[in-house]
Amino acid sequence: METKHMRMSQLASKTRKEAPKDEAAKNAQLLIRAGFIYKDAAGVYAILPLGLRVLNKIMNIIRKEMNGLGAQEVLMSSLQRRELWEQTNRWDDGQVDVWFKTKLKNGTEVGLGWSHEEQMTEMMRDFVSSYRDLPRAIYQFQNKLRNETRAKSGIMRTREFIMKDLYSFSRSEAEHEEFYKKAQAVYSRIFERLGLGEWTYLTFASGGAFAQFSHEFQTLTDAGEDMIYIDHKRKIAINEEVMSEEVLELVGVKRSELEEAKAAEVGNIFSLGTSKSEPLGLQFTDENGVARPVVMGSYGIGPARVMGVIVERYADEKGLVWPENVAPYGVHLVRLGGDEAVVRAADKLYEELVAAGVEVLYDDRDESAGAKFADADLIGVPVRLTMSKKTVEQDSAEWKARTAAEAHLVKLAEVVAKLK
């Protein structure tokens, strides 16, 4: 539904030479400089039009895979009731240290959702009573608020961010395990499609009170906050936090064969067992008329964090580099000079691209070639298409992939077909 094309003379954001001085993270520095995000405060960013295009593409890739899993989308509230979270002993700041809390006019204390496991579990009591009502999978893209003490990884760890959280509801451990395995495979495919597959490892991590392990999807990057131990052959890893002789044996790997590496968690899947359904009373009547607690799982991905990790993995010394699936536009059309024939030809190509449904960013500004090329490199659209007096005289545009060293001429008549 967004506008698939944009003239840079009209774009609400601008590029800038320097990032804010207080911004330490490479991902945020580049995204701010290129006009994808705006820094409001430490750990608080606004998403600008270019950034929202990327974020929507990431979210739509995830959404499609969630729907493919048979999951149904909902949207829950930020506001959280204290008495609900007290039932699972997660209201107290000593138990959960990222709560933002506030008060209704009548003095009632309420929290702002940093997770929705409790609220989702409670809600499902209205919709699950019999074995016929299960299994179910429900997800949302919802704005989480987390009172992080420090925020220094740019958009990879913020005080507020959209999270895709999926919850599964099963009748038995076996049914849960089956869904969990499917979700695991779907997560791997999501990170492939997001361009992170090559560096992303299914990682054994702490399972909490209920399960032996949870699984994280960890992407190798120096900007990561985690240390993992990689088994390259099996493409799995162990998070440092659970590394032990016992775990090595359980996973079936030798310490000497593992490589230590820094990584960022891009996704997390978690068996909750009945740890939520029991205290919150989410149960169903089985085929024999026996009441049993629902077996649950919780599955998260932070789309903005994914965007940050993509920046960290792909960017080069000139700026952002977007994989095709998540690029804000497919082509960056750069018009050089104000020569009337060039303006006419570039406007015409732009209109043709728009008509063909190609997502195109058109640099129609009165800027120098150097400034325009620097901006194109900074913004990182996969293909740059330059039109100047010289190329137009040859009925051509200069085609340069963002990651290629060399450019080459392409006939104007062939451009649309090449980009569709």
Next chain:
Amino acid sequence: METKHMRMSQLASKTRKEAPKDEAAKNAQLLIRAGFIYKDAAGVYAILPLGLRVLNKIMNIIRKEMNGLGAQEVLMSSLQRRELWEQTNRWDDGQVDVWFKTKLKNGTEVGLGWSHEEQMTEMMRDFVSSYRDLPRAIYQFQNKLRNETRAKSGIMRTREFIMKDLYSFSRSEAEHEEFYKKAQAVYSRIFERLGLGEWTYLTFASGGAFAQFSHEFQTLTDAGEDMIYIDHKRKIAINEEVMSEEVLELVGVKRSELEEAKAAEVGNIFSLGTSKSEPLGLQFTDENGVARPVVMGSYGIGPARVMGVIVERYADEKGLVWPENVAPYGVHLVRLGGDEAVVRAADKLYEELVAAGVEVLYDDRDESAGAKFADADLIGVPVRLTMSKKTVEQDSAEWKARTAAEAHLVKLAEVVAKLK
């Protein structure tokens, strides 16, 4: 991107006979009973899959019109800095009585956005410096939090809701006025497309400190919180709050020709003048090199409130009634009985509708005809298509519009073409 078809046996929500006892509003009662929303607390609702389909349709109608206005979509933060809002004297609870406030770990007080005029104005300082950078229009769909003392109008007034807020930035009063007029026309078209045009009046309301008037779009409904005075001929109205001899004269109407009516505000457009840009320092250099403050406007629509008003306007004694443009599905396929031939024929039609891209809700549950018809009426999809042993023997389905008294048979071979 959502799934366009659904088997009711798999649907995460269920219908219910009774609304929660503490729910006073008709819109919320029906939406809860039909499984479109879930009530978490007073003024706090979750949007369920059926409700999210409606909400997304409403938002996409609005989004398309915003893009048509040349507005660019962004996404700002809930968290708001105190010092920003102090600059316009809107931090203090004595000035703004709907703030939710909370604290960072280091004790810094922050607010949760109930509006984004201040944050948007401040942000635009980064992107506007010259007359060449204007005009601009920027919008978002963002989760507003408002600490309402009472919440008794269902989803028409909640403590948390997605709002479409648009902001315009112009070089002069004249340029602003031109955009404002365009926005006004676009708003009228939006309410037409949402099915509310017939009962929605452009209404003169208080303009605040800067402008003589703001304009509200008020939809006639007994569930509304406002009283307006309607001029039927010109299809305009005056809000009770500004009603005076002076205003009657300014608007050019006679009191005796106006009809008093209850209405709900579904949209609001507002000239801010330089009331934000001056204190917050958003200025531009004009063609003569003179620094001038940007002239602003603010334009809101609450999609969930619109959904509530649609319910109030269209619902009948049997349940919800959705106008086609915002209906969760285009057709509700109801299979009666478990006869093998009927199941086979209904499954086949469902698959054909899915393949044809028709949005279809398929009642494949083992329920009585009475229960299924009651649910179909409650959910309110525009067309109900019933298949039973009797209709299948005639290679037909029974077609009944939600608002029609009578049903008629349609040949199965013709159904898809009729619905596409």
